[in-house]
Amino acid sequence: QLLPLLEPPSYLLNLYTLTNSDAVKFCKYARGYNSALACISFGANINNQFLEHGISNFQIHDQVYHLIGSLLPNEGHTLAFAQIYIYDTANKITNHYNVMQELNENILQSLQNILDICNPYIQNFCQIRNIIYNNATTKISIIIHSDRNQNICCYNASLAPDIAAIMVGDSHEVNLTNQDILLRTCNRNLQKIAE
Incomplete structure (x- = not known):
């Protein structure tokens, strides 16, 4: 609705x-x-x-x-x-x-x-x-790991070689659970952002 x-x-x-x-x-x-x-x-x-x-x-x-x-x-x-x-x-x-x-x-x-x-x-x-x-880093990769048992066909991995940014949701509130974001910076270090 x-x-x-x-x-x-x-x-x-x-x-x-x-x-x-x-x-x-x-x-x-x-x-x-x-x-x-x-x-x-x-x-x-x-x-x-x-x-x-x-x-x-x-x-x-x-x-x-x-x-x-x-x-x-x-x-x-x-x-x-x-x-x-x-x-x-x-x-x-x-x-x-x-x-x-x-x-x-x-x-x-x-x-x-x-x-x-x-x-x-x-x-x-x-x-x-x-x-x-x-941050001096201007090139990052973003990987989102979500509940893979939900909507399996709808949330396939991107086929694009690189992702500059991912924005989840729209102008309405989005209720996400179990989301982890891993950032790989230019120096190849991983930074995890958890809920």
Whole structure:
């Protein structure tokens, strides 16, 4: 059963319901604000045969996923998605603005402030940033050992060669038991974090 929807922050509600200049600008570029502030990108195996004719549409093979990508920016590349929340946080708004320059910087700043307060994923990225900056180690592996007898098919090991970060749960409270996290730092030492 779904939980009831929460009341949106008043500033965001006003952008959708009022007709002042900020609200008009926001509604005109709502998808742009969403893209600029996104932590992830959409990923799928797309069948391109439908891209050539008619209205814009596409067919997806297999599954849709959300890709975080590397949390480390490539040298010479612009920061994107979650990287904006971890690196160069003093220039977060400028980095968001560079994604789409038609956006209003004041609206962008206000939306970013809301995300900083209300979005648990943004808060997790801030925790990751603090770990990176407070410790010289910037490359770690994370292994989560949970009750392997529960939901065996749902919690298979990742097929990816490395994992930069794992965030468990969503905006709702998660009740986990018997969780151990092992961090392998660059010098190959193991650090265990138990409940």
